[in-house]
Amino acid sequence: MLELLRKYRIYIIVGVVLLAAFVFYSLNLKNKERANAFERGVMDLMAPLYGVADRMNGGVSGIWADYLDLLEVRQENKQLRESVKVLNTRLLEAGEAVAANERLKRLLELKSSLRAPAVAASVIGEDGSPWFKTIVIDRGAADGLREGLPVVASDGVVGQLVKVAAGSSRVLLLTDHASGVAGIVQRSRARGVVKGKGGGRCSLDFTLREEDVKVGDIVVTSGIGGVFPKGLPLGEVTMVKKGEYGIFQTVEVRPKVNITRLEEVLVILQEQLYD
Amino acid sequence: MTKFLKTIMVVYAALLVQVTVLPAYIADPFKPNFLILIVACLGLRGGGWHGALSAFLLGLVADCFSGIYLGLSAFSFLAIYLVLRRVAVSLYTDSLYLMVLVVFTATLGNGLIHLLLLLIFAVADGVYATLLAGLLPQALINALAASLLFGIPSLGAREEAR
Numbered sequence: 036m037l038e039l040l041r042k043y044r045i046y047i048i049v050g051v052v053l054l055a056a057f058v059f060y061s062l063n064l065k066n067k068e069r070a071n072a073f074e075r076g077v078m079d080l081m082a083p084l085y086g087v088a089d090r091m092n093g094g095v096s097g098i099w100a101d102y103l104d105l106l107e108v109r110q111e112n113k114q115l116r117e118s119v120k121v122l123n124t125r126l127l128e129a130g131e132a133v134a135a136n137e138r139l140k141r142l143l144e145l146k147s148s149l150r151a152p153a154v155a156a157s158v159i160g161e162d163g164s165p166w167f168k169t170i171v172i173d174r175g176a177a178d179g180l181r182e183g184l185p186v187v188a189s190d191g192v193v194g195q196l197v198k199v200a201a202g203s204s205r206v207l208l209l210t211d212h213a214s215g216v217a218g219i220v221q222r223s224r225a226r227g228v229v230k231g232k233g234g235g236r237c238s239l240d241f242t243l244r245e246e247d248v249k250v251g252d253i254v255v256t257s258g259i260g261g262v263f264p265k266g267l268p269l270g271e272v273t274m275v276k277k278g279e280y281g282i283f284q285t286v287e288v289r290p291k292v293n294i295t296r297l298e299e300v301l302v303i304l305q306e307q308l309y310d
Numbered sequence: 311m312t313k314f315l316k317t318i319m320v321v322y323a324a325l326l327v328q329v330t331v332l333p334a335y336i337a338d339p340f341k342p343n344f345l346i347l348i349v350a351c352l353g354l355r356g357g358g359w360h361g362a363l364s365a366f367l368l369g370l371v372a373d374c375f376s377g378i379y380l381g382l383s384a385f386s387f388l389a390i391y392l393v394l395r396r397v398a399v400s401l402y403t404d405s406l407y408l409m410v411l412v413v414f415t416a417t418l419g420n421g422l423i424h425l426l427l428l429l430i431f432a433v434a435d436g437v438y439a440t441l442l443a444g445l446l447p448q449a450l451i452n453a454l455a456a457s458l459l460f461g462i463p464s465l466g467a468r469e470e471a472r
Contacts, residue, residue, distance in 0.1 A: 160375070161333035163325070165341060165444040166424070166437065167377030171329070197378050207378055212437040233440030234338070 135298075141189035142299055151264070151305035154178050158297050159203065168211035168231060170194075172300060175202045183262060185303045191268030191291030192216065192256060193300050206300070209269065209290050210235055218269050218288075219257040223247035229254060229269050229288055235295070237270055239286035248275050248286050264303065321348060321368065329375050339444035342455035345372045346420055349387045350413045350456070353394025354403040365391035379432060386423035390416045406461055413456035417449035 040047065063071065070078065139155075146153050156178075160171035174180055176199050186193040186206045194214060198205040207214050214231040218239060225246035227239040239254055252272040258265030274287035324344035332341045345368050352361050352368075369384030376383065394412065401408060425441050 160329040162376050163329050163343065163345075163372060164376035164383075165338045165448055166421075166441040169377065171375075198374075205378070211378075212435065212440065213378060213432065230435070232436055234443075 138189065138299055142301060145187065145189050146301055149264070149301075149303060151303050153301040153303050154180065156204075156300050156302055158300065166212075166233065168208040168214075168233065168294070169197070170206050170208060170294075170297065172204050172206060172302070173202070174302065175200045175204050177201050179304055180204050180302055185263045185267075186300050187267055187303060188292045188297060188300050190293070191270070192263060193292050193294070193297065195262060196302065204302075208294055209292070210237055210294060215240075216263055216269060217257045217259040218254045220246075220248055220272070221253040221255050222249075223252070226257060226259075227254075227286065232287075235290070237288040237290055239272070239288050240283070242284055242286055244277055244282060244284050246284070248272060248284065250275060253291075254288055317364075321345070321371070324348065325371065325375060339447040340451050341448075342451045343372075343417065343420075343448065344455070345369075345383075345387070346390075346417050346452055347413055347456050347459060349390055350394065350409065350416045351460075353391045353416075354398050354401070354409065354412060357395065361395070362388060362391055379428070382424060382427055383420070385427065386420045389423060390419055393419070406457065409460045410453045410457045414449045414453040417452045418445060421445040421448065 142155060146155070154174055156172035156174040158170050159173045162169045170193075172186075180196060180199050182196055182199055184196045186196060192209055194206045194208040194211070195216075196204050197207040208231065209216065209229065210231040210233060212231050212233055216229045217226070218229040219226050220239075220242075223246065225242050225248050227242035229237050230240050232238050239248070242248060250272055254269045254272065256263040256265055256267045256269060268291040270288035270290040272286055273289045274285075276285040278285070324347075328341065328344050349365050349368055352365055356364070366384050366388045369382075369387030370380070372383040372387070373380045394416070403409075421441055422445075425438055428437050428441075
Protein backbone atom coordinates (compact mmCIF):
# COMPACT_ATOMS: atom_id res chain seq x y z
CA MET A 36 0.00 0.00 0.00
CA LEU A 37 2.77 2.32 0.99
CA GLU A 38 4.60 1.29 -2.12
CA LEU A 39 1.58 2.18 -4.21
CA LEU A 40 1.22 5.56 -2.54
CA ARG A 41 4.86 6.32 -3.14
CA LYS A 42 4.55 5.30 -6.78
CA TYR A 43 1.56 7.53 -7.50
CA ARG A 44 2.56 10.28 -5.07
CA ILE A 45 2.51 13.05 -7.60
CA TYR A 46 -0.89 12.18 -8.99
CA ILE A 47 -2.28 11.81 -5.56
CA ILE A 48 -0.94 15.21 -4.47
CA VAL A 49 -2.28 16.84 -7.61
CA GLY A 50 -5.65 15.15 -7.09
CA VAL A 51 -5.78 16.25 -3.46
CA VAL A 52 -4.84 19.79 -4.37
CA LEU A 53 -7.45 19.86 -7.08
CA LEU A 54 -9.99 18.42 -4.72
CA ALA A 55 -9.10 21.04 -2.11
CA ALA A 56 -9.45 23.75 -4.69
CA PHE A 57 -12.74 22.30 -5.76
CA VAL A 58 -13.96 22.13 -2.19
CA PHE A 59 -12.78 25.70 -1.61
CA TYR A 60 -14.64 26.76 -4.71
CA SER A 61 -17.81 24.88 -3.77
CA LEU A 62 -17.74 26.23 -0.22
CA ASN A 63 -17.54 29.76 -1.55
CA LEU A 64 -20.41 29.33 -3.97
CA LYS A 65 -23.04 30.13 -1.39
CA ASN A 66 -21.28 33.40 -0.49
CA LYS A 67 -20.40 34.38 -3.97
CA GLU A 68 -21.90 37.91 -3.61
CA ARG A 69 -19.82 38.70 -0.55
CA ALA A 70 -16.09 39.09 -0.25
CA ASN A 71 -14.44 36.86 2.26
CA ALA A 72 -11.46 37.76 4.40
CA PHE A 73 -8.98 36.61 1.81
CA GLU A 74 -10.62 38.58 -0.95
CA ARG A 75 -10.89 41.69 1.18
CA GLY A 76 -7.26 41.38 2.16
CA VAL A 77 -6.09 41.06 -1.39
CA MET A 78 -8.34 43.87 -2.57
CA ASP A 79 -7.15 46.17 0.20
CA LEU A 80 -3.59 45.30 -0.60
CA MET A 81 -3.98 45.82 -4.31
CA ALA A 82 -6.13 48.95 -4.27
CA PRO A 83 -3.22 51.45 -3.99
CA LEU A 84 -1.27 49.58 -6.62
CA TYR A 85 -4.26 49.71 -8.93
CA GLY A 86 -4.23 53.49 -8.62
CA VAL A 87 -0.52 53.72 -9.38
CA ALA A 88 -0.85 51.34 -12.33
CA ASP A 89 -3.85 53.26 -13.57
CA ARG A 90 -1.99 56.54 -13.34
CA MET A 91 1.03 55.02 -15.10
CA ASN A 92 -1.21 53.60 -17.77
CA GLY A 93 -2.87 56.97 -18.15
CA GLY A 94 0.54 58.62 -18.41
CA VAL A 95 1.77 56.22 -21.07
CA SER A 96 -1.49 56.52 -22.97
CA GLY A 97 -1.22 60.30 -22.71
CA ILE A 98 2.34 60.31 -24.02
CA TRP A 99 1.37 58.08 -26.91
CA ALA A 100 -1.71 60.16 -27.65
CA ASP A 101 0.39 63.34 -27.43
CA TYR A 102 2.96 61.82 -29.77
CA LEU A 103 0.25 60.91 -32.25
CA ASP A 104 -1.26 64.36 -31.86
CA LEU A 105 2.17 65.93 -32.41
CA LEU A 106 2.56 64.00 -35.62
CA GLU A 107 -0.82 65.26 -36.74
CA VAL A 108 -0.03 68.77 -35.54
CA ARG A 109 3.21 68.75 -37.50
CA GLN A 110 1.34 67.68 -40.59
CA GLU A 111 -1.37 70.20 -39.92
CA ASN A 112 1.23 72.89 -39.26
CA LYS A 113 2.82 72.20 -42.63
CA GLN A 114 -0.56 72.43 -44.32
CA LEU A 115 -1.41 75.62 -42.45
CA ARG A 116 1.91 77.19 -43.37
CA GLU A 117 1.24 76.37 -47.01
CA SER A 118 -2.24 77.83 -46.66
CA VAL A 119 -0.83 80.99 -45.07
CA LYS A 120 1.61 81.35 -47.96
CA VAL A 121 -1.16 80.92 -50.52
CA LEU A 122 -3.43 83.32 -48.66
CA ASN A 123 -0.66 85.88 -48.29
CA THR A 124 0.01 85.69 -52.02
CA ARG A 125 -3.70 86.10 -52.69
CA LEU A 126 -3.79 89.02 -50.27
CA LEU A 127 -0.90 90.70 -52.08
CA GLU A 128 -2.53 90.03 -55.43
CA ALA A 129 -5.79 91.43 -54.13
CA GLY A 130 -4.00 94.52 -52.79
CA GLU A 131 -2.25 94.96 -56.12
CA ALA A 132 -5.55 94.54 -57.96
CA VAL A 133 -7.22 97.12 -55.73
CA ALA A 134 -4.36 99.59 -56.32
CA ALA A 135 -4.46 98.94 -60.09
CA ASN A 136 -8.22 99.34 -59.99
CA GLU A 137 -7.89 102.70 -58.25
CA ARG A 138 -5.30 103.92 -60.73
CA LEU A 139 -7.27 102.74 -63.73
CA LYS A 140 -10.47 104.25 -62.34
CA ARG A 141 -8.77 107.62 -62.05
CA LEU A 142 -7.34 107.21 -65.54
CA LEU A 143 -10.80 106.34 -66.84
CA GLU A 144 -12.26 109.42 -65.17
CA LEU A 145 -9.61 111.51 -66.91
CA LYS A 146 -10.31 109.75 -70.20
CA SER A 147 -14.03 110.46 -69.93
CA SER A 148 -13.29 114.14 -69.24
CA LEU A 149 -11.36 114.40 -72.49
CA ARG A 150 -13.21 115.02 -75.70
CA ALA A 151 -10.36 113.65 -77.74
CA PRO A 152 -9.83 109.92 -78.13
CA ALA A 153 -7.06 108.59 -75.94
CA VAL A 154 -5.07 105.40 -75.75
CA ALA A 155 -4.13 103.90 -72.39
CA ALA A 156 -0.61 102.54 -72.12
CA SER A 157 1.56 100.91 -69.49
CA VAL A 158 5.06 102.05 -68.62
CA ILE A 159 7.46 99.25 -69.51
CA GLY A 160 10.87 100.86 -69.17
CA GLU A 161 12.87 103.85 -68.07
CA ASP A 162 15.78 105.78 -69.47
CA GLY A 163 19.11 104.00 -69.46
CA SER A 164 21.01 107.16 -68.59
CA PRO A 165 20.74 109.17 -65.37
CA TRP A 166 20.80 112.55 -67.09
CA PHE A 167 17.94 112.06 -69.53
CA LYS A 168 14.33 111.63 -68.46
CA THR A 169 12.34 109.41 -70.77
CA ILE A 170 10.12 106.39 -70.29
CA VAL A 171 9.02 103.62 -72.63
CA ILE A 172 5.34 102.73 -73.03
CA ASP A 173 3.84 99.59 -74.55
CA ARG A 174 1.87 101.31 -77.34
CA GLY A 175 3.17 102.48 -80.68
CA ALA A 176 2.34 103.36 -84.24
CA ALA A 177 0.19 100.24 -84.53
CA ASP A 178 -2.15 101.82 -81.95
CA GLY A 179 -2.33 105.11 -83.83
CA LEU A 180 0.40 106.92 -81.91
CA ARG A 181 2.75 109.41 -83.51
CA GLU A 182 5.52 111.74 -82.41
CA GLY A 183 4.44 114.89 -80.60
CA LEU A 184 1.27 113.56 -79.00
CA PRO A 185 0.68 114.62 -75.40
CA VAL A 186 0.91 112.03 -72.65
CA VAL A 187 -1.02 112.50 -69.41
CA ALA A 188 -1.72 110.62 -66.21
CA SER A 189 -4.57 111.01 -63.74
CA ASP A 190 -2.64 113.69 -61.83
CA GLY A 191 -1.57 115.76 -64.82
CA VAL A 192 0.83 116.09 -67.71
CA VAL A 193 3.54 113.42 -68.08
CA GLY A 194 5.27 114.54 -71.27
CA GLN A 195 5.27 114.14 -74.99
CA LEU A 196 5.83 111.26 -77.39
CA VAL A 197 9.23 111.54 -79.08
CA LYS A 198 10.14 108.24 -80.68
CA VAL A 199 7.41 105.94 -81.89
CA ALA A 200 7.99 102.37 -83.02
CA ALA A 201 5.34 99.87 -84.06
CA GLY A 202 4.69 98.40 -80.65
CA SER A 203 6.33 100.80 -78.22
CA SER A 204 7.10 104.50 -77.84
CA ARG A 205 9.37 106.78 -75.89
CA VAL A 206 7.94 109.62 -73.86
CA LEU A 207 10.01 112.71 -73.16
CA LEU A 208 9.11 113.53 -69.58
CA LEU A 209 8.20 116.97 -68.37
CA THR A 210 11.32 116.93 -66.19
CA ASP A 211 13.82 116.38 -69.03
CA HIS A 212 16.04 119.30 -69.92
CA ALA A 213 14.82 119.21 -73.52
CA SER A 214 11.18 119.47 -72.49
CA GLY A 215 9.20 122.71 -72.59
CA VAL A 216 5.43 123.17 -72.22
CA ALA A 217 3.53 126.45 -72.33
CA GLY A 218 1.96 126.93 -68.90
CA ILE A 219 -0.21 129.37 -67.05
CA VAL A 220 -0.66 129.99 -63.33
CA GLN A 221 -4.24 128.96 -62.62
CA ARG A 222 -4.93 131.69 -60.03
CA SER A 223 -3.34 134.77 -61.56
CA ARG A 224 -3.19 133.65 -65.23
CA ALA A 225 0.54 134.51 -65.35
CA ARG A 226 2.13 132.89 -68.39
CA GLY A 227 5.41 131.08 -68.80
CA VAL A 228 7.10 127.97 -70.12
CA VAL A 229 7.45 124.96 -67.84
CA LYS A 230 10.90 123.55 -68.53
CA GLY A 231 12.47 120.39 -67.19
CA LYS A 232 15.35 120.73 -64.76
CA GLY A 233 16.23 117.07 -64.31
CA GLY A 234 16.01 115.20 -61.02
CA GLY A 235 12.21 115.43 -60.89
CA ARG A 236 12.10 119.23 -60.95
CA CYS A 237 10.77 121.87 -63.35
CA SER A 238 10.83 125.64 -63.61
CA LEU A 239 8.41 128.20 -64.94
CA ASP A 240 10.57 130.29 -67.25
CA PHE A 241 9.88 133.60 -68.96
CA THR A 242 7.38 134.76 -66.35
CA LEU A 243 7.63 138.54 -66.01
CA ARG A 244 8.76 139.97 -62.66
CA GLU A 245 5.55 141.92 -62.16
CA GLU A 246 3.37 138.81 -62.62
CA ASP A 247 1.65 137.51 -59.48
CA VAL A 248 3.05 134.06 -58.68
CA LYS A 249 2.98 132.56 -55.18
CA VAL A 250 4.18 129.35 -53.59
CA GLY A 251 1.40 126.77 -53.78
CA ASP A 252 -0.05 128.11 -57.04
CA ILE A 253 -1.08 125.45 -59.55
CA VAL A 254 0.40 125.70 -63.03
CA VAL A 255 -1.71 124.28 -65.87
CA THR A 256 -1.18 123.99 -69.61
CA SER A 257 -2.10 127.13 -71.47
CA GLY A 258 -2.92 125.39 -74.74
CA ILE A 259 -0.50 127.65 -76.60
CA GLY A 260 1.55 125.68 -79.08
CA GLY A 261 -1.23 123.30 -79.99
CA VAL A 262 0.36 120.23 -78.46
CA PHE A 263 -1.25 120.04 -75.04
CA PRO A 264 -4.92 120.68 -74.42
CA LYS A 265 -5.65 123.69 -72.22
CA GLY A 266 -6.07 123.29 -68.47
CA LEU A 267 -4.15 120.10 -67.75
CA PRO A 268 -2.28 120.29 -64.41
CA LEU A 269 1.47 120.64 -64.83
CA GLY A 270 2.69 121.23 -61.31
CA GLU A 271 2.71 123.28 -58.16
CA VAL A 272 4.88 126.32 -57.48
CA THR A 273 7.39 125.51 -54.73
CA MET A 274 9.68 128.54 -54.89
CA VAL A 275 9.47 132.09 -56.25
CA LYS A 276 12.52 134.34 -56.45
CA LYS A 277 12.52 137.86 -57.77
CA GLY A 278 15.96 139.38 -58.25
CA GLU A 279 16.73 143.08 -58.16
CA TYR A 280 17.48 143.09 -61.83
CA GLY A 281 16.16 141.28 -64.89
CA ILE A 282 12.72 141.15 -66.43
CA PHE A 283 11.85 137.59 -65.41
CA GLN A 284 11.36 135.93 -62.05
CA THR A 285 12.67 132.51 -61.06
CA VAL A 286 9.84 130.09 -60.35
CA GLU A 287 10.41 126.48 -59.37
CA VAL A 288 7.64 123.99 -60.07
CA ARG A 289 7.12 120.51 -58.68
CA PRO A 290 5.39 118.31 -61.28
CA LYS A 291 1.94 117.07 -60.31
CA VAL A 292 2.72 113.62 -61.60
CA ASN A 293 5.09 111.49 -59.56
CA ILE A 294 7.25 110.25 -62.40
CA THR A 295 8.98 107.57 -60.33
CA ARG A 296 5.66 105.86 -59.53
CA LEU A 297 4.14 106.10 -62.96
CA GLU A 298 2.58 102.85 -64.17
CA GLU A 299 -0.22 103.75 -66.58
CA VAL A 300 -0.59 106.77 -68.85
CA LEU A 301 -3.02 108.11 -71.44
CA VAL A 302 -1.86 109.28 -74.85
CA ILE A 303 -4.24 111.91 -76.23
CA LEU A 304 -4.67 111.30 -79.94
CA GLN A 305 -5.94 114.78 -80.85
CA GLU A 306 -4.96 118.13 -79.46
CA GLN A 307 -7.00 121.12 -78.29
CA LEU A 308 -10.07 119.13 -77.41
CA TYR A 309 -9.96 119.21 -73.65
CA ASP A 310 -13.33 119.72 -72.01
CA MET B 311 29.42 82.51 -84.41
CA THR B 312 28.77 81.19 -80.89
CA LYS B 313 30.87 84.00 -79.42
CA PHE B 314 28.94 86.56 -81.47
CA LEU B 315 25.58 85.16 -80.31
CA LYS B 316 26.85 85.08 -76.73
CA THR B 317 27.86 88.74 -76.97
CA ILE B 318 24.46 89.67 -78.41
CA MET B 319 22.78 87.83 -75.54
CA VAL B 320 24.97 89.59 -72.97
CA VAL B 321 24.20 93.01 -74.47
CA TYR B 322 20.49 92.24 -74.63
CA ALA B 323 20.41 91.03 -71.02
CA ALA B 324 22.44 94.04 -69.85
CA LEU B 325 20.07 96.44 -71.59
CA LEU B 326 17.00 94.70 -70.26
CA VAL B 327 18.30 94.82 -66.70
CA GLN B 328 19.37 98.43 -67.09
CA VAL B 329 16.10 99.84 -68.40
CA THR B 330 13.50 97.63 -66.74
CA VAL B 331 14.77 95.90 -63.61
CA LEU B 332 17.20 98.38 -62.05
CA PRO B 333 14.96 101.49 -62.23
CA ALA B 334 12.46 99.70 -60.01
CA TYR B 335 15.02 99.31 -57.21
CA ILE B 336 17.79 101.86 -57.65
CA ALA B 337 17.52 105.64 -57.69
CA ASP B 338 18.75 107.55 -60.70
CA PRO B 339 22.46 108.40 -60.47
CA PHE B 340 23.18 105.03 -58.89
CA LYS B 341 22.01 102.83 -61.74
CA PRO B 342 25.06 101.20 -63.35
CA ASN B 343 25.56 101.59 -67.09
CA PHE B 344 26.47 98.09 -68.24
CA LEU B 345 27.12 99.15 -71.82
CA ILE B 346 30.09 101.27 -70.74
CA LEU B 347 31.46 98.18 -69.04
CA ILE B 348 31.18 96.29 -72.31
CA VAL B 349 32.85 99.12 -74.25
CA ALA B 350 35.68 99.25 -71.70
CA CYS B 351 36.12 95.50 -72.03
CA LEU B 352 36.11 95.78 -75.82
CA GLY B 353 38.63 98.62 -75.71
CA LEU B 354 41.06 96.78 -73.47
CA ARG B 355 40.68 93.20 -74.64
CA GLY B 356 39.06 93.42 -78.09
CA GLY B 357 40.48 94.94 -81.18
CA GLY B 358 40.27 95.65 -84.86
CA TRP B 359 37.68 97.40 -86.96
CA HIS B 360 34.93 95.11 -85.72
CA GLY B 361 35.63 96.31 -82.17
CA ALA B 362 35.17 99.91 -83.27
CA LEU B 363 32.00 98.98 -85.13
CA SER B 364 30.71 97.12 -82.08
CA ALA B 365 31.38 100.13 -79.84
CA PHE B 366 29.57 102.41 -82.27
CA LEU B 367 26.61 100.01 -82.54
CA LEU B 368 26.49 99.64 -78.77
CA GLY B 369 26.30 103.42 -78.54
CA LEU B 370 23.46 103.50 -81.05
CA VAL B 371 21.62 100.85 -79.06
CA ALA B 372 22.20 102.87 -75.88
CA ASP B 373 20.79 105.94 -77.63
CA CYS B 374 17.68 103.97 -78.53
CA PHE B 375 17.07 103.44 -74.84
CA SER B 376 18.23 106.76 -73.49
CA GLY B 377 17.49 110.41 -74.18
CA ILE B 378 16.37 111.74 -77.53
CA TYR B 379 19.70 112.31 -79.24
CA LEU B 380 20.51 109.38 -81.52
CA GLY B 381 24.25 109.21 -82.10
CA LEU B 382 25.33 110.88 -78.86
CA SER B 383 26.37 107.71 -77.06
CA ALA B 384 27.48 106.16 -80.35
CA PHE B 385 30.03 108.94 -80.74
CA SER B 386 31.17 108.84 -77.13
CA PHE B 387 31.45 105.04 -77.03
CA LEU B 388 33.48 105.05 -80.25
CA ALA B 389 35.75 107.78 -78.90
CA ILE B 390 36.25 105.86 -75.64
CA TYR B 391 36.96 102.66 -77.55
CA LEU B 392 39.55 104.33 -79.77
CA VAL B 393 41.31 105.95 -76.81
CA LEU B 394 41.36 102.63 -74.96
CA ARG B 395 42.75 100.79 -78.00
CA ARG B 396 45.47 103.41 -78.19
CA VAL B 397 46.59 102.89 -74.59
CA ALA B 398 45.79 99.17 -74.25
CA VAL B 399 49.04 98.08 -75.94
CA SER B 400 51.10 99.47 -73.08
CA LEU B 401 48.90 98.16 -70.26
CA TYR B 402 48.46 94.87 -68.46
CA THR B 403 44.88 94.43 -69.64
CA ASP B 404 44.11 91.31 -67.59
CA SER B 405 44.31 93.24 -64.34
CA LEU B 406 41.02 93.62 -62.50
CA TYR B 407 42.15 96.88 -60.91
CA LEU B 408 42.97 98.33 -64.31
CA MET B 409 39.53 97.33 -65.58
CA VAL B 410 37.85 99.05 -62.62
CA LEU B 411 39.93 102.17 -63.15
CA VAL B 412 39.23 102.15 -66.88
CA VAL B 413 35.49 101.80 -66.33
CA PHE B 414 35.58 104.68 -63.84
CA THR B 415 37.52 106.88 -66.25
CA ALA B 416 35.43 105.82 -69.26
CA THR B 417 32.24 106.78 -67.42
CA LEU B 418 33.67 110.20 -66.62
CA GLY B 419 34.84 110.57 -70.23
CA ASN B 420 31.45 109.48 -71.55
CA GLY B 421 29.70 112.04 -69.36
CA LEU B 422 32.03 114.83 -70.37
CA ILE B 423 31.64 114.03 -74.08
CA HIS B 424 27.87 114.04 -73.62
CA LEU B 425 28.07 117.35 -71.81
CA LEU B 426 30.22 118.91 -74.51
CA LEU B 427 28.04 117.70 -77.37
CA LEU B 428 24.82 118.69 -75.61
CA LEU B 429 26.10 122.15 -74.80
CA ILE B 430 27.26 122.71 -78.36
CA PHE B 431 24.52 121.10 -80.40
CA ALA B 432 21.40 120.64 -78.28
CA VAL B 433 18.87 122.99 -76.74
CA ALA B 434 19.01 121.55 -73.26
CA ASP B 435 19.71 124.43 -70.89
CA GLY B 436 20.92 123.44 -67.49
CA VAL B 437 21.71 119.86 -68.49
CA TYR B 438 25.22 120.37 -67.15
CA ALA B 439 23.89 120.68 -63.59
CA THR B 440 22.14 117.31 -63.74
CA LEU B 441 24.96 115.68 -65.65
CA LEU B 442 27.78 116.87 -63.44
CA ALA B 443 25.83 116.06 -60.28
CA GLY B 444 25.25 112.50 -61.43
CA LEU B 445 28.60 111.88 -63.07
CA LEU B 446 30.71 110.93 -60.06
CA PRO B 447 28.11 108.61 -58.48
CA GLN B 448 27.61 107.04 -61.90
CA ALA B 449 31.36 106.50 -62.34
CA LEU B 450 31.68 105.01 -58.86
CA ILE B 451 28.73 102.69 -59.30
CA ASN B 452 30.05 101.56 -62.68
CA ALA B 453 33.44 100.89 -61.12
CA LEU B 454 31.74 98.86 -58.40
CA ALA B 455 29.75 96.93 -61.00
CA ALA B 456 32.97 96.31 -62.95
CA SER B 457 34.76 95.04 -59.86
CA LEU B 458 31.89 92.63 -59.19
CA LEU B 459 31.31 91.46 -62.75
CA PHE B 460 34.93 91.15 -63.83
CA GLY B 461 36.12 90.06 -60.38
CA ILE B 462 34.05 86.89 -60.20
CA PRO B 463 35.57 85.19 -63.30
CA SER B 464 39.09 86.18 -62.19
CA LEU B 465 38.45 84.59 -58.79
CA GLY B 466 37.35 81.45 -60.58
CA ALA B 467 40.49 81.54 -62.71
CA ARG B 468 42.63 81.93 -59.59
CA GLU B 469 40.97 78.91 -58.02
CA GLU B 470 41.67 76.92 -61.17
CA ALA B 471 45.30 78.07 -61.15
CA ARG B 472 45.69 76.76 -57.58
